[in-house]
Amino acid sequence: MTRRVVVTGLGGVCATGANVPEFWENLKAGKCGIDKRTYSAGEGLDITLPVAPVDNFETRAAELGRDMTRADRFTQFAIAAADEAVADSGIDLASGLGARTAAIIGTGIGGQAAMDAAYIGMLRHGRRPHPLSILKTIPNAAASHVSIRYGARGPAFAISSACASGAHAIGVCAEFIRSGVADAGIAGASEAVLTFGALEAWKAMHIVSDELCRPFSKNRKGLVIGEGAGVLVLEEYEAAKARGAKIYAELVGFGMNADGKDMINPDVNGAAGAMRIALETVKIDDPSAVYINAHGTGTLMNDPTETKAIRDVFGADADKLVVSSTKSMHGHLLGAAGGIEAIASILALKNGVVPPTVNYDEPDPACDLDYAPNEAKERKIDVAISNSFAFGGLNAVLAFKRV
């Protein structure tokens, strides 16, 4: 018998929410978390850009315990989100389930701030790197800390596939549960790259917006970098049901593939292919009850390509379904995008509300779907799809249904 995988816990932190309930309220309200900030690496090294920052997180990080004083911001985000998800699920990992529980936390970069601090200290101030620099920087730090904190001793590692890291982490974890490699998992992703060095590097690509993020809108000017984490608790369905767990949704499909073409330019066939794989075994009775949480970066290249890919997969039904990019509110969480957007997708499905694409004010003939512009709408949703298409042509798509 095929094992089914369900979501029993949600945890998240980003510009528009210190926790999942706050995140969801702000998504429904169409609240945009983008603001101009200046990041400095010392005298003469400043950058000012619109970003989607998590404000006042330092106070909260200080309350996460001693282990977190020895961790980079990206790990602290992951732990804050994992704490919320694990508590939300009510899962008991001490009972022996810990040995069969996976901890898979993706990230695009890892401990950027720790690495920056080490280099700035060395090059500007002649200081040796702090002995914790490596342990803070390694991309698996978040996965390891999650494993240690909850005694999750099954498969544990980081997945790094740029902006698809979160979706890959959740999808791979679900495959482990489905195939019997694990019985439960803490899966998601985290990113914290709002530093002088990283933002200069992003700016050098000339795809970062100098104002808001306007996905699918003709006047879009690029992406806005955000930060934060999104983490799910996944469980095998029968076990979750047996313990009386609250079940948000079933992860019914996971599609991953690679364009195999280009480091930057996205490919319609790759994106469409990943969606097709995710939907291979998903029965869609009513195309108007399909919600796609788009990758929707607000770049010139992504948005028309993703639109074409959706049309390619759904044909005439593409005009019946609804799409939105919540990146217009919480920014692009890069590696963590798939984590926080999986949560947005699941809550849209559960509550029957489509979160909007805000900052949308000019239709683009190349982007001709219903993008739920500017205001949330109530709508029956049977299938929620979360798209993640990464630099380097790596695609990961998650599909959720109610149980």
Add this chain to the structure above:
Amino acid sequence: MAEMEAALLEIIKNHAVGLTGPLTRETPVSDLGIDSFAVVEIIYEVEEKLHVEVPFNANENPFGEMKSVGDLIDALQKLAKPA
């Protein structure tokens, strides 16, 4: 020497998350609530604050035999040389 000892005590105290009473030379290292990596952190802080170098290789277990805070301070003072 006494000045350095006071500075070392202060640094160790800041890392001693498990310490309940006062910190003296006689305090057992096991009462400090620190792990082996905290020793590495303490030494880094000693180097930064006191402008010394404490060359050691953790693989040689140079602090393995220390029982009391006094042992740790003596070992640090023996190893420390001007940076």
